[in-house]
Amino acid sequence: MRIVHVANFYGPSSGGIKTTLHELGRGYLKYGHEFIYIVPGPRYIKEQTPFGLKITLPSFTLPASGGYQIIRSNKQLLNLLEFLNPDRIEVSDRFTLLKVGRWAKQHKVASLVFSHETLNGLVKKYAPLIPVSFRNRFVNWHNRKLAASFDTVIATTEFAAAEFVRIKTTNLRKVALGVDLQGFKPENRDHKLRKELLKGAEYLLVHCGRMSPEKEPARSVQAVSELVKAGVNVRLIIVGGGPLWNKIRKQSLGLPIEMLGYVASREKVAGYLAAADIAIAPGPLETFCLSALESLASGTPVVASKSSAVGEILNINSIRPAGAVASDNGADFAIAIKQLLNKGRLRKVAREQAEKFSWANTVDAMLDVHGAKQPMITTKRRLKVA
Structure with a gap:
């Protein structure tokens, strides 16, 4: 055929x-x-x-x-x-x-x-x-x-x-x-890379996606700002390029945020996702969100927009979901991230969900x-x- x-x-x-x-x-x-x-x-x-x-x-x-x-x-x-x-x-x-x-x-x-x-x-x-x-x-x-x-x-x-x-x-x-379950897996976690990315912080967050309006990348920046105000010692790395890149870079000034731009190597992206404690998927219009699924496959739970389809992927209504959802504002995302960090390790849950x-x-x-x-x-x- x-x-x-x-x-x-x-x-x-x-x-x-x-x-x-x-x-x-x-x-x-x-x-x-x-x-x-x-x-x-x-x-x-x-x-x-x-x-x-x-x-x-x-x-x-x-x-x-x-x-x-x-x-x-x-x-x-x-x-x-x-x-x-x-x-x-x-x-x-x-x-x-x-x-x-x-x-x-x-x-x-x-x-x-x-x-x-x-x-x-x-x-x-x-x-x-x-x-x-x-x-x-x-x-x-x-x-x-x-x-x-x-x-x-x-x-x-x-x-x-x-x-x-x-x-x-x-x-x-x-x-x-x-999702590529062989390329994205928990075993990709490199503790040396994680330490380099943390730069002394306690928790590592990752945002992976295009810097475009419908993806709402500013939401991740707003969440970090709220977490810093609340005394949570986090650092965010942003992977991706797009039309809002310069705007997001300016909004990130003075915050523990590192923008890596577009990363062509899938192996490097897999390493970043596996190194993180939580991945942020703030796009409210996502009908699937492959990067969120790649994060789960890497053993990294996800905080996503309550308005998107990602909650389905996280099995959000189950007894032990592979992440959390939040309303479309930085404060609510920060609360969800903080609560997820307090829950402890969900790496096994995240991977098992991705395997579906x-x-x-x-x-x-x-x-x-x-x-x-x-x-x-x-x-x-x-x-x-x-």
């Missing part, structure tokens, strides 16, 4: 979408399928990768996005799809790639779209003055249009699915994403959506790289 995945917002510093593409590709290839992923880039390029054939199409960069790119020509994209003749199409962009779903229906190719974002949350965040009734009508209209354009809508959590459940979407499927989310499970669920359960269909045709 030839599976083609089209994704915008993919790039050198993109996190969750890039990881998802690579892990899906790796899994599909393992079962004998052919995987081709089409992403934005500087020009037309084809290259074989360990995750399948990667094709980049000329793109433009979204202003003030920190480098996010979008494929420039849908016409070129659709011509390429016609040439590739896929058996299945996957899309990671609920906003600019609706034409791909319509093309797939016209050509009788099964298609699915990942709803990686909460449209209701984005509209509320970036257009807060719009009346609630109008916002709900707009969100419902767009989500109906999205669901009608593709055969299947994939939501990664109940939180992500909620706005589709509200309009009684009949082609909705829930597929949880996974493997990429093998994700790939198996996706192949079920594609109607390709084991035994898998061996690919009979390959696209040669020019």
